Amino acid sequence: MCNSAFEYLTMRCVVQHLAPHIRFNLSLRCEAVKAVDKKVPMKISSMRLGSLEFKADFALYKISIVRHYFGSETPEHIIKQNSDGGFSFEVDHLGFRLAPEQIFPKWNEILYDGRANHRNQTVGMEADARTVDTWEQELKKLERDRNMQVKMPRTSERREAIAGLERKIKNAKDNLLPYHLKRNGGEPPYTHFIRLTINERLGNEIITRYEHMDYSKPAHAAMLYLKDKLLKGRRSLHVNYLKIYSAGLIRISNQMKIKLHKISISSEPSNVLNAIERILDRDSFPLEGVEVFESGPFENDKIQSASLLTITGNAIDLNLTEITNMRVHVARHMLPIENVIELVDNWIVRGRDAGFHYSFTVGINRFEQADQLLEMLKEAGHFLISMPDELRETRFNEMLLYRMTETTELRVFCVMDPDNRNIFNFNLQVEADQYLEIEENN
Known part of the structure; x- marks a missing residue:
């Protein structure tokens, strides 16, 4: 806490000229700054609010869900998906998109539910049985082609062809795994985490930081908690x-x-x-x-x-x-x-x-x-x-x-x-x- 009126006024003068993301960081880490920061109006040139993101000038905070494999190699499409930001919707333990739950506002929050207007409601939804059957038939064809190539004389071109088929087979099995687990039971070799991605501008550079949390509560609850930490009060x-x-x-x-x-x-x-x-x-x-x-x-x-x-x-x-x-x-x-x-x-x-x-x-x-x-x-x-x-x-x-x-x-x-x-x-x-x-x- 500030021990004198002079210290308070000095801190107030400094705080009001800091960029929003710097004020956020200092306020979260220093009680003396927090006491002053909440009372001093914050100026934000450009602010963005989304379901799972918040932006204030040169800082972007984004919540997403990423998949982590344990004891096995992470599939290529999951590596890319995690790299691109992960899931922007709620998923079950297998990774299938969950139907939106009804949310009721608390006394101290504003809630607007526009999920019915979302253009990508089908992204992440479970494929129907006919589609899964088609994928399984394609996998069998890839395996037949691979087996035929293996029986033929080895050349450098054939080795490359076999390696390419092996990659396609692995990718096909990885895509089918959640559906097989849902149909046959069993625990997946992966779990999901909530990821907080923070992009902040430092000079002429963009610094990216990640924080990961257990996916024990919905992603929108994590986003509300984050915005409360930064804005509430x-x-x-x-x-x-x-x-x-x-x-x-x-x-x-x-x-x-x-x-x-x-x-x-x-x-x-x-x-x-x-x-x-x-x-x-x-x-x-x-x-x-x-x-x-x-x-x-x-x-x-x-x-x-x-x-x-x-x-x-x-x-x-x-x-x-x-x-x-x-x-x-x-x-x-x-x-x-x-x-x-x-x-x-x-x-x-x-x-x-x-x-x-x-x-x-x-x-x-x-x-x-x-x-x-x-x-x-x-x-x-x-x-x-x-x-x-x-x-x-x-x-x-x-x-x-x-x-x-x-x-x-x-x-x-x-x-x-x-x-x-x-x-x-x-x-x-x-x-x-x-x-x-x-x-x-x-």
Whole structure:
């Protein structure tokens, strides 16, 4: 503990300027630092929450399940699997994926269960009897081929062929072993451990450390314990950008507050925001930005009030006319031409206030789509065509103008993204009358 006010203030001054992972490490190892650390707001530029991972700036903590063989050689595919991170789901003693158990939140935690939305529900599941039978037939064929090669005169090529068949036979037996054990009984020559992988940046290097624990409790319980150790009881976290992989089981202590600026949610954004709202500082709202991977509309006031709504990924069936945000960016692989035309028609008929601005990513290999969209809007006959000075020397040098009210205009134009020269943004923007007035005066 700090023995004087001076020591406390000195420690506080030092702690607040340390990187998050350094604070985590010191707080876990030094009681004097821990007492101060929990009270000093922690600033995190980028934070990521997943079912079995947590990232804070330059430190990544990941829980997985790895298989360890005792008394026998570890199969090649298990060596690779362990090297790639192991299992990211719960398994039984043979290594088969377990069906998700129902989890009820404790009084001091927030729980969001998005496992039903997980894209890889079949990964790790037990193969059906027909598939196992096919594997067994393939093994028998490999053994017959090996036996035939063994009986023939030995040459260097045949020795290599026999060695290759032996490897394939061993791999086939290793793959079939769990199924044979399940069918015939017996104990496997392996067990499973929970692995904690920690990646931290030290200078210009990434340092990786591993810790292994008995697999006596579910992996998600180990992840909750880890996050509690790192985050629970903190007076305040100032997070600029939070990304939540919500297609899984998200568990986190409610004994903290997060002051947040931007958030990205992989699925069910409205439900996720409702679940975590109680740990978000009220000063977080309105959020500067919300990124979603769905089409909307979004029945959530935290999403609707965000200064910027970004719709990304392969969201289909866009409902842009039903979204109420003033600033929206759609970052899809294809320019949604029909949706943009529908949106323009909607704005012309219903009107929009100054400040509404929707933009759409146009990749370097999608310029012809932007050309097509501009031509289709021209043919509709609503727009005056202008060539402002700032666009005159660019790839898309025209701006389409439509008078919304006596004092506002709708501008349609395509310009280079300020952060990426390989991307353009197709814009629909309602602002105070400027370009139309110039055109009309000319």
